[in-house]
Structure formats: C-alpha cells, structure tokens
Amino acid sequence: MEGRSYQRFPTVKIRELKNDYAKFELRDTDASIANALRRVMIAEVPTIAIDLVEIEVNSSVLNDEFIAHRLGLIPLTSERAMSMRFSRDCDACDGDGQCEYCSVEFHLRAKCLNDQTLDVTSRELISSDPSVVPVDFASPSSEYDNAENRGIMIVKLRRGQELRLRAIARKGIGKDHAKWSPAATVTFMYEPEIYINEDMMEKLTLEQRMSVVESSPTKVFDIDAKTGRVVVVDPEAYTYDDEVIKKCESLNAPGLVEVHPKEDSFIFTVESTGAIKASQLVLNAIDILKQKLDAVRLSEDTVEADEQFLELDAHMRGG
Amino acid sequence: MNAPDRYERFVVPEGVKKVSYERDTKIINAASFTVEREDHTIGNILRMQVPISLNFFEHLSFQGVLFLQLHRDPDVLFAGYKLPHPLQYKIIVRIHTTSQSSPMQAYNQAVNDLDKELDHLKSAFEAELAKHSREY
Numbered sequence: 001m002e003g004r005s006y007q008r009f010p011t012v013k014i015r016e017l018k019n020d021y022a023k024f025e026l027r028d029t030d031a032s033i034a035n036a037l038r039r040v041m042i043a044e045v046p047t048i049a050i051d052l053v054e055i056e057v058n059s060s061v062l063n064d065e066f067i068a069h070r071l072g073l074i075p076l077t078s079e080r081a082m083s084m085r086f087s088r089d090c091d092a093c094d095g096d097g098q099c100e101y102c103s104v105e106f107h108l109r110a111k112c113l114n115d116q117t118l119d120v121t122s123r124e125l126i127s128s129d130p131s132v133v134p135v136d137f138a139s140p141s142s143e144y145d146n147a148e149n150r151g152i153m154i155v156k157l158r159r160g161q162e163l164r165l166r167a168i169a170r171k172g173i174g175k176d177h178a179k180w181s182p183a184a185t186v187t188f189m190y191e192p193e194i195y196i197n198e199d200m201m202e203k204l205t206l207e208q209r210m211s212v213v214e215s216s217p218t219k220v221f222d223i224d225a226k227t228g229r230v231v232v233v234d235p236e237a238y239t240y241d242d243e244v245i246k247k248c249e250s251l252n253a254p255g256l257v258e259v260h261p262k263e264d265s266f267i268f269t270v271e272s273t274g275a276i277k278a279s280q281l282v283l284n285a286i287d288i289l290k291q292k293l294d295a296v297r298l299s300e301d302t303v304e305a306d307e308q309f310l311e312l313d314a315h316m317r318g319g
Numbered sequence: 320m321n322a323p324d325r326y327e328r329f330v331v332p333e334g335v336k337k338v339s340y341e342r343d344t345k346i347i348n349a350a351s352f353t354v355e356r357e358d359h360t361i362g363n364i365l366r367m368q369v370p371i372s373l374n375f376f377e378h379l380s381f382q383g384v385l386f387l388q389l390h391r392d393p394d395v396l397f398a399g400y401k402l403p404h405p406l407q408y409k410i411i412v413r414i415h416t417t418s419q420s421s422p423m424q425a426y427n428q429a430v431n432d433l434d435k436e437l438d439h440l441k442s443a444f445e446a447e448l449a450k451h452s453r454e455y
Contacts, residue, residue: 006368007432012443014451024447029436032367039360088326176325279448286441292361293434295337296354298427302340306423309342 020184022270022278025191034188034266040285041186043174044292046086047078047275048104048132052168059161060120067155071167072179074122074152075135076104078275082284084171098168104132106167112157120163121151132169135274182281184271190261192238194220200256201230208251215247236267328408331356340423349397349415350422355408362400362410368429369398369414394420 010029014022026034053068060067085092085102093099105128112118122134134151155163174181201209206223209230213221218237221230221244238259248256272278331337335355343349354361397415414422 005428005432005435007435007439010436010440010443012440012447014444014447017448017451024444026440029440030367032363033436033440036360036364044360088330173329175329282444283441286437286444289360290434290437290441292357293430293437296357296361296365297430298338298340298352298423299336302336302338303423306340306342 017279019277020272020274022268022282024268024270024282026188026266026268028264029266030264031190031266034268036289037282037285038186038188038268040289040292041270041281042181042183044288045182045276045281045284046081046084046171046173046288047180047182047273048076048081048084048169048171049177049179050074050076050106050167051170051172054166056164056166057162058165060155060157060163061161062155067163067165070154071125072177074125074154075273075275076132076169077135078132078182079280080129080131081171081276082287086172087170100129102170104129104169106169107165108154108167109164110157111162111164112159115159118157119150120154120157122154123151124154125167182272182275182284184273186268186270188266188268189236190240190263191265191267192235192240193260193262194232194235194238195258195260196230196232197256197258198229200253204251204253204256212244212247212251212257216244217241220244323406329356342422343415346415348418348421349413352412352414352422352426354410354412357410358402358408359410362402362412364433365412365426365429366398366400368433369395369425393417395425398425 008029010033011027013025013027015025016023026037050068050071053064053071055064055067058064058067062070087093087102090099090102092101093103098105107126108120108124110118110120110124125134127133136151157163172180174183204212206228209223209228212230213223216238218234218239218241220232220234220238222233223229224231240259240261244257245259248254268282270278270281272281276284337355339353339355341351341353343351394417395414396417397413400410400412402410412426414425416422416425
C-alpha cells in the first residue's frame with residue numbers, strides 16, 4: 001500500500017546569525033510547515049528552569065511565592081535539555097524529580113550585614129551541575145557591558161535580612177509554563193513581491209510620485225534622484241499595511257503599485273532567551289517536530305483491526 | 320481550584336491510544352483519525368500534506384498554471400482537521416479518497432513525506448550553518 005510521494009525539498013538561507021538571534025529565509029515549502037516550526041520553537045522545545053523551591057529562611061520584603069516565581073523565570077543554560085529526562089517519566093527517582101537524570105539542584109544563601117542594600121541576583125545561585133547555570137549575558141559574544149552586568153535581580157536585602165533556599169530545576173516545555181520557553185520572539189513573514197506599473201507611473205507628476213513614496217509608513221520606496229522614477233529600495237520593510245495601494249486608488253491609478261506575498265517563501269526571525277543558541281533552537285524544533293510526527297503514526301493494531309474489518313465486510317457482501 | 324493539570328495538555332493518559340481510526344459508516348473511503356494531545360502544529364501540516372485533487376471548476380479556470388497542481392494526488396477528495404474544543408486536547412483529521420486509494424494510505428503517505436521533508440530541512444539548515452560559521 002505504498003502511495004506516490006509528494007515530498008518537497010525546502011531550502012534555507014541564513015542571513016544573520018548571532019548566539020541569541022537568527023534571521024533566515026525558508027523557501028519551497030508552505031505556511032503550514034513554517035507555522036509548525038514557529039509553534040514548536042515557542043512552546044515545545046525543552047529547556048531547564050527552576051520548578052521547585054524550598055525556602056529555609058526568608059526575611060526579605062518579598063514573600064516566598066513571589067521569590068519562587070522570580071526564580072522560575074530566570075533562564076538557565078539548557079544545552080543538556082534535549083538529552084535530559086522529563087521528571088514525570090524518569091524511572092530512576094520514582095518521579096519525585098530529584099535525581100541527576102531529570103533535575104539540577106541550586107542553592108542560594110545571602111544575608112545583608114551592613115547598611116548598604118544588598119542586591120541578590122542570579123549570580124548568587126550555586127548550581128550542582130556546571131553545565132546548567134543562570135544565563136550569563138556578560139559572555140564575550142554579547143554586546144552588554146561587563147561592568148554593568150550584575151545578573152538578574154531576584155530581591156534586595158537591607159541590614160539584617162536574609163534569604164536561604166534550595167531550588168530544583170527540571171526539564172519542561174513552554175506549553176506547560178512559559179518559563180520553559182526558549183524563544184523570546186519567533187516570527188515569520190511572506191516575502192513580498194512589489195510591482196510598479198511604469199507606464200502608469202510615467203503619467204504622474206513628481207509631486208504625486210512623492211506622495212506615493214511617502215504614503216508607506218515604512219521606507220519601502222524612494223525616488224531615483226537621476227531619473228525621477230519611483231523605485232523599491234527595501235521590499236521587506238513592507239508590512240502589508242495596504243497604505244500604498246490606498247494611495248494609488250486615491251490618485252485614480254489603481255494597479256499602479258501591486259504587492260503579492262510569495263506564498264512559498266518565508267523570512268524567519270528567531271530570538272532566544274539565551275537558554276540555547278538561536279541556531280540550536282531551530283535544529284531542536286525540527287527534531288521535536290519529527291518526534292511528534294513519529295508519535296502520530298498509525299499503530300500496528302489499528303491497521304490490523306481495519307484489515308479484519310475489510311475482510312469481514314467483503315465476506316458479508318460476498319455471502 | 321478545579322483547573323485541569325497543565326500536563327493534561329500534552330501527556331497522553333494511560334489506556335488511551337495516541338491515534339485512533341474510524342471509518343465513515345455511510346461514505347466509502349472516508350475516515351476520521353482522532354489524534355490525542357495534539358493541536359494545530361500537527362493538524363495543519365498533516366492537512367496540507369495530504370494532497371487534494373482539483374475539482375472540476377478549478378481545472379477549467381486555471382488550466383495554464385496547473386502543471387504543479389497536476390502532480391498532486393488525484394485520489395484524495397477531501398482532507399481537513401478540527402480542534403473540537405480548546406479544552407479537549409485532541410484533533411480530528413478527516414480524509415476522503417477515491418477508490419484508487421484509502422484514507423489510511425493517504426495518512427501514512429502524508430506522515431512519511433513530512434518526515435522526509437523535515438530530514439531534508441534539517442540537513443539544509445546544518446549545511447547553511449556550517450557555511451555561515453566558516454565565513455565569519
């Protein structure tokens with residue numbers, strides 16, 4: 001029962017790549033694949049985040065729950081996450097989520113002893129696993145100033161106040177809680193194709209052409225200084241706002257400018273929280289999507305049951 | 320208080336099948352696939368991958384540009400999916416084919432093709448990544 005294959009062969013072109021940012025073109029596929037990738041990147045690529053907090057002492061101004069929530073939202077480096085186990089299907093620890101396969105332990109101890117306010121930041125979190133630590137934005141590749149980087153603020157303590165706690169970080173996905181989402185933003189847009197009807201444009205005065213150029217809220221068009229013609233300078237700045245189209249209509253020249261989205265061509269922008277690299281985020285998303293597809297394959301017994309049904313059916317008809 | 324647990328959204332409960340298949344009782348070669356704990360991510364790519372033949376009118380009006388479309392499987396008459404309710408964590412994929420094929424065959428083919436497409440996408444992305452890291 002092999003059917004004909006209708007497989008497509010998408011192509012990719014990376015335009016810009018930084019640790020926490022990627023911009024690439026995806027072509028020769030359709031919006032359903034682009035959107036599936038986007039959805040998986042946001043909600044289903046796993047990371048590690050603090051999930052359980054045991055507070056020993058907390059005499060700060062923030063209550064225990066508030067601090068636990070703030071700890072959960074701190075991004076942790078999660079290269080390990082893909083190979084880690086979810087604590088709910090970890091058999092090494094009966095799912096209490098406290099073994100090395102499915103969890104990482106953190107400790108935090110801070111006490112303010114002098115009159116100056118003490119800032120407790122993510123840097124004070126001591127990890128049991130050197131590969132899982134709060135994301136350090138002061139890494140050399142980052143543009144943030146080292147002197148200014150003091151980690152992510154958790155709470156401020158005044159003289160005599162103290163915070164002591166133990167936290168368990170676990171693997172999870174953004175669908176469960178947004179703290180596990182590795183994506184800050186993931187967007188894609190159709191690549192626009194912009195046509196200018198030169199014959200119609202000829203008939204317009206320079207003033208009218210200027211008004212066409214200026215009607216777009218983003219800088220898509222410009223006027224060639226030499227020839228005085230309207231040219232497209234940056235098609236991707238177009239936001240599908242239709243302002244230019246409306247302007248053309250008001251000039252009594254519908255069809256002067258036409259914009260068509262290329263429906264098999266997408267421009268992706270991926271920003272990571274720092275938990276995993278942006279490039280790794282895309283690759284992990286493809287892997288996760290493949291796993292999901294594997295999971296929705298029909299099981300053997302479903303196929304068998306149907307074959308039996310067919311035989312029975314043929315028998316009934318025949319008899 | 321009585322909110323459902325968050326994991327309910329993506330953990331298939333024990334004793335429940337991930338994919339179940341139900342033939343249509345009235346229409347031959349039509350069937351519904353109920354996929355537990357999945358949403359638009361899977362539903363939409365499956366629906367789009369199951370190729371749908373063109374109906375008569377489309378055929379007449381776009382004769383010139385049909386080349387690409389004619390490559391598609393003329394055996395699938397309908398493919399769609401629905402998410403019945405946001406708190407019922409399942410999707411229903413419905414496929415209707417001609418007698419030359421079967422819904423099960425079309426479904427399997429769609430999953431296989433998507434799997435291969437993603438393999439291709441992954442190697443394409445990795446190749447670009449390698450190229451990009453060499454350049455800088």
